[in-house]
Amino acid sequence: MVSPVMEKLEIWLYVIGAVAVALFANYLAATWASKDNKFSLLLLAVVIVSPFVFITFGLVTSRIGVAVGSGTIDALLTLGTVMMGLVLFQEWSKLSMYQYAGLAFVLVGIILLQISLKTEV
16 A cells, blocks of 8 residues: 555656646747747657647546646646746746736645645545
8 A cells, every 4th residue: 555645746746747748848839939940850849749748647637636637737837837938038027026926826726726635545
């Protein structure tokens, strides 16, 4: 029998993996879209990576359900993609204080989603 702590750790590893794959796909897609030559190796990379976004999403939702799984992944993906835009694409001036406050609410939402996360036995 697996301990509850190990189950949560396993779930979070799947969540982190799903978010990482989706962030990588977002990075590839944004980089590809910013280039003049649309028929490049970047397009091939986007096509290859994209299915893994859905596969990892499915692996998470099969463990914790669509409601909590999707809410957690999508919220973390929102935060991650915004951070990617700020850091990698230097978009600091494109967000207002209200948008930064909204991101703080997203973080609170992630925490609240996890408080009642129960693993099925």
